[in-house]
Amino acid sequence: QVQLVESGGGLVQPGGSLRLSCAASGSIFSSSPMGWYHQAPGKQRDLVAGITSGRVTNYADSVKGRFTISRDNAKNTAYLQMNSLKPEDTGVYYCNYPRRFAPWGQGTQVTVSS
Numbered sequence: 323q324v325q326l327v328e329s330g331g332g333l334v335q336p337g338g339s340l341r342l343s344c345a346a347s348g349s350i351f352s353s354s355p356m357g358w359y360h361q362a363p364g365k366q367r368d369l370v371a372g373i374t375s376g377r378v379t380n381y382a383d384s385v386k387g388r389f390t391i392s393r394d395n396a397k398n399t400a401y402l403q404m405n406s407l408k409p410e411d412t413g414v415y416y417c418n419y420p421r422r423f424a425p426w427g428q429g430t431q432v433t434v435s436s
Contacts, residue, residue, distance in 0.1 A: 325427070326346055338434070340407065341403050344399060356400045412432060
């Protein structure tokens with residue numbers, strides 16, 4: 323049974339930074355692509371960053387140049403480094419396997435406000 327546990331969220335001022343972590347259980351992590359998803363209040367959950375098993379990355383236009391996704395296969399952990407945060411980045415962030423979804427974790431709340 324695979325499990326995903328997100329952490330690292332918090333309250334930051336506009337222009338600040340956060341580093342989110344996604345701890346994955348199970349044996350499929352190292353061979354699978356991973357993604358980070360953002361859900362603003364009242365909005366759909368959108369993929370904002372993805373990384374393949376070969377560490378090729380892609381980003382939504384809204385976060386390109388500000389967010390960086392990475393992975394440490396030895397630790398079964400994915401990361402999302404978020405810089406130059408904007409109020410519109412506020413919401414819950416989740417990780418999952420794109421197109422092969424595991425049960426969603428609890429997510430981690432990010433609030434960008436002065």
